[in-house]
Structure formats: structure tokens, C-alpha cells
Amino acid sequence: MAETKFLVTGGAGFIGSEIVKQLLDKGYLVRVADDLSKKDAKVDSRAQFVKVDLTDYQKTKPVFDGIDIVINAAAKIGGIGYFHKYPATILSENNKIYSSTFEAAVTAKTKRIVYISSSMVFESTFFFPSKEEDLFKIPPPVTSYGFSKLTGEWYCKAFWDQYKLPYSICRPFNAYGINEFPEREPGFAHVIPDLIRKILSGQYPLELLGDGEQTRCFTHVSDVASGIIAVSLHPKGENQDFNIGTDHEIKMIDLASKIWNIMELGKPFKVKFVSGFKYDIRKRIPDVQKVKKLINWQARVNFDNGLKEVINWLAQQKAAGKLDFPQKKLAN
Template sequence: MTARAIVTGGAGFIGSHLVDALLGEGYEVTVIDDLSSGDAARVPEGAELRQLDIVDLPGLRQIVTEIAPRAIFHLAAQASVVASVEDPGRDCEVNVKGTLNVVEVAGECGASVVFTSTGGALYGDDVPMPTPESRIPAPLSPYGASKWAAEAYVNTWSLSSGIPHAVCRLGNVYGPRQSPHGEAGVVAIFTHHLYTEQSPKLFGHGSPTRDYVYVADVVGALLAASGRSGTYNIATQVETDVASVWSELSNAAGKEIAPRLADLRPGELKRSCLDSSRAERELGWRAEVPVAEGLGLAYEALVAEFESRRG
């Protein structure tokens, strides 16, 4: 019998890459996405799309009961730090209540859950670099707080049910299909600015650092975490500042455009770098794509996407 999997947020950036990988491994895949930020066109042929908000427990239960998946990969989220500050209630509803709904219905059919949490936004500033999972979170934004609360539900339901659920705390993921709209996804945003020859705004005057991890590496980690219990940082353990990202992408574009400098926005971190050694020890996973190489790959793929939309 063919194994079945559900991917919430499967019409999104990371989710659509994960759906591709699951199909490649022979899974029957159902995508649950409300399409508030996802794109139905990203869902590949061979996967089924069910449009639903994960906050809708009866609707979610109906789909999960019908599909009876072996695994649920829970990526659907309110993922904007700025939006979480503006509307923390909605952020909590999606990220906490939505996640509780997922683990509740997963328990009813015995499915394991892999939950994508946040790395940088969870730990806060003034932490050791790279930051291990043992560090007590100190989020600076409602988004980080909601992800931490959601983690607690995932872990509690795993302990109480005996079903292995995993939490993957992701670094700053980038790559093909990333949206250049909104404040998240700096690699896609910068690439679009270069494509349209516009000057970008570098918040924090270009000095904030992040741990940038290529989307294909992240997909490998999520697959490795399925059926396992634990909390894992998924990152490269390399700290890269925003100005360097702009410089690398500018080199890839062969363009010189002076950026505008601005102060950090509320809730944003000054530094972030994650210790992913636990994932290497327990999951046999580590990031394979160096940042410089990944930025070049991302630039080429994103420009091709911009060109196709233009045509």
C-alpha cells in the first residue's frame, strides 16, 4: 500500500519543494493550504490540493480522517514578524491553535508530525553563537512566542500519545520559489530589486546576521526528521550579515546599486546563528550547500521565475 503524507502549507515556498521530494519518494501527497500566501500553481501534478485554514478544526479533521496519512508535515503558519507585531491575536490563532489542531487530528489517526518552527526568532539576542537547542528561548516578537508555544503542544502531544513528533527550528531559508513580496525572504527581495534595478533598504544598516540555509537542504532535514522525536536546529552554523548577502547577489547579477540604510524594525534580531550538530548526530543530516553557492543558484532560479511571469 502506498504511503500517504499531508503537507500543510504545501503551496508555499518550502512546502512545495517538500511536496516534490515526497512525490519523488513514492508518497501519495495531499496539500492543505488556505492560499493566503501560497500559490496553487506551485502544487505539482500528482499532489492533491485541499484549500483550508488550519484553524478550522472540523474541516481539518475531515480531511485527515479521510486521507489517514502516515506522516503530516506541518508548515502552514503566519510567518511574518512584522505582521505578528501588528496583529498578535491572528498570529497566535494560526500558529498556536492551528498547530494544536494538527497534532490533535494526527493523534486520532496515529500519524507522526514534523513541525517547522523558527530558529532565530525563537532564541532572541544575547545568546551564544552558534545557539544550541538547549538554550531557553527568549523571543522578541509575537511570532517567536507563538512558535515556541506551538512547539510545546507538539512535544506534549508526542509524549502523551507515544507518537513520534519532531520540531525543526529552521534558519533563514532561501532558494527558488521564494516570494519577493512582504518583509520576509531577503534573498528573493534583494534579487527582485536587482532584477528591476531598484535600491533596496538594508535594515539594521546591513549589519544584522542570519544563518541562511538553502531550501533543498531543509527538505532533506524534514524528511530525515519524519518518524523521529526531538527538537532540531536546521541551519549551516554560518553567520552572514545582510550587507554580504546583497554584495553576493550583486556580484551574481553583475550590477552595482547602492542600498539605502535603515534602522531595525520592532521584533527583529541583531544576530542569529544556529548550532545544528544535534541534527547531524541524530538524523545524519547536515547542510550541503555553502551560502555563496546557494545564493548564486537562488539568484538564477528566481530571475528565471521573474522572467516567466513577465512573459
């Protein structure tokens, strides 16, 4: 076990850092490659760390030396607001990362590359719950981010066809958990830290983007990481794609109400619906039977417990002055 050496690109990010932690806890040798561009980047001190621009092949190539399995979590990523503001950056930078990392993996004769895709590849679907094979029955994604993540999946297949580079594709569905900070600009963060930040800052009524009827299935980051690791180590994970998540669907209005009630604010829950973004997914629910049957994996963290953990953690960050937002008292 300990002889297997992992490289986690983007290993200082939200999902990547949890993957690194779990691998190290299991006794694996881990190298982290990251440019530390995210403000909440964190590197486990037990890992070997290389600060590197992964868009540059010449700088990336030596990072892959001696690696058995690459978990490719590096990408330009953000909430729906980020997708809309930086579509060209997302396409351009992610494509450079794919080219650089996949070519480096071939040169280093890596045993497998595990690509972290996204549920956004299903943004145009009309099949629910969405199965892995549905991807070939639906239109391509309409956002640059969704299209970019789908492009990464085609890198996997193309590099297998031409170079016989073994791959696994993992598609996390709406990861949440501690160590993910909210952003100042609306929609730039993922919805759970964004809603908690609004409440902690005293926003009342609570503003919701769109009509609140959008649905998601949230997966705790520890479950996402354990699923990715399970796929990366399993023989049946090779040259396969997997949805990593839960099928517990919740509306955004119900999510907001749940968070509000957990926080026990002493005020009635009240919302104000504000204009959403041009491209917002109305419904997202994965079929998770494939990963359960082939890999014998399923998510385990109870959603209410996970939410409480995130709420408590962000409240602690606020108390420590680590949330860079103007704080207000709740309005009367």
C-alpha cells in the first residue's frame, strides 16, 4: 500500500486537500502540485509539496516523475457567478492544464490518471436521475465551465486511445464541507457557504437567486474524497466513469430554510427572490448505482450533520475575523 505514490494536482484546494488528507491517513506517499492561487489553499504538512504552474508543460513534467497514480483535481472553478464572469479564462486555463498534465502523465508512464470532472457535464440533461451513460444521449453543456469539464473527460478517452494511458473519471455532485470559504461577490461561492455567509452578515430577508425551486443533491467533501480514492484504487475503476454523490434531492428554498432553522436566529424565516443568472440548472440528481455496484462505495455523511458542521465552522471563522465581509446586526 505505502509503496503506491500519488500525485494530487490541485491538492491544496477544497476537494483536493481532503483527498490528500485521506490518502496520507491511509499511509500512502503523496505529492501535491498546486499554484496556491485560491485564498483558502492549504497543504498538508505530511505531503511533499511542489508549487507549480500546471498550465506550463515544461514546469509540470518533472512533477510527475516517480508517480503511480495521478488524481487530477486542478482546475479553474467557482460558483455560477464565476462561470458567467470568466468564461474565456475557464476554457483557456483548464485546457492548458489538461494538455500539460495528460502529456506529463504519458511521459512519466503513469499507471492511471484519475480525472475529477463535474456534475455540470449533465447541465443539459433531461434524464433524472442522471446515469453515466446518459451523457451520450444529451446535448453538450451550455456553460464554458460545463463544456470545459466535459473536454477533460474527452482528454481521458483520447489519451487512452492514442497512448493507452489508463484513466478513471469521477463526477462529484455538489460537494460541501468545512474549509470552503464564501466569496464577496454573489454567486461566486457554492450555495451552502454563500447562504451561511449572508445569514452571518445579517442579511434579512435572506436573498435567494432565482425562484428557489432549483434542486441539488449535496455530498459531503469527505464522502467525495473517499469515493474518488476508492475508484482510483479499484481495478474495476480503470477506464470507467462514475457519478460520486448522493441522490437525496433538495430545493434551494428548503435548503435555505433548513440552514436558517439550524442557526436558531430567533426570527421567522423570510426570503427575497432576486434575479438569477442566465444559465442556472433547474434540477440535478445523480444515479449512483454504478459506483455502488462496481466499487462498493456509497456516501455516508448525514446531510443535517454535515450542514451543522459547516455552519459551526463558518461561525468560528467569523468570530476569528477570517470572513472578510461587513457584519451587520439582523434587521428588525
